[in-house]
């Protein structure tokens with residue numbers, strides 16, 4: 189089967205309870221909890237301050253300067269999905285704006301991640317429809333070439349399969365494979381608990397040098413203090 193011109197209607201979405209659990213954590217915690225994997229490149233940024241999202245991926249493979257497949261994807265969206273769009277070739281055009289956001293929201297989508305451009309940012313902020321993109325661009329797009337929906341897509345260096353969990357906040361975007369969602373949520377909770385312990389010790393004035401037993405290894409390497 190060709191990779192372009194295909195729409196998969198059946199998606200194995202990550203377990204809802206696991207998605208809900210992951211939504212409580214920040215991107216850095218989720219990334220660490222899954223073994224420092226799954227991060228998109230940091231050029232993908234929220235289009236307005238404070239945007240955040242968590243949900244299951246409906247994936248889109250776009251052609252440069254063409255947003256046709258976003259409309260095709262809208263029909264495949266279910267409550268709690270995030271539309272995640274990669275592009276066959278780098279493109280910063282404004283594929284997405286408030287009209288498409290209105291459509292996606294009506295279908296139950298919780299946001300968009302796009303390795304392309306986005307426009308109508310003031311409206312998106314007012315709507316509080318979270319979008320993470322590589323660019324903001326007023327340049328319009330056409331509807332002329334086929335891409336695909338719900339195929340595995342590489343988005344900003346991260347492989348996204350339909351149904352994977354996407355978590356995005358001010359720190360970036362992380363992809364959790366659907367099969368790992370519950371396990372990663374548990375690891376994230378353990379990590380947060382451990383960090384709370386460390387936070388209290390730092391607050392009390394303890395130094396990382398002592399907390400992490402770093403003095404010995406630093407001396408072994410010959411770190412020298414000079415008065």
Ligand SMILES: O=C([O-])CC(=O)C(=O)O
Pocket residue numbers: 255282283284285286287288289307308328329
């Ligand atoms: O219409 C478009 O092509 C993109 C856009 O600005 C919108 O969705 O509002």
Ligand SMILES: [Mg+2]
Pocket residue numbers: 285286287308
């Ligand atoms: Mg518009």
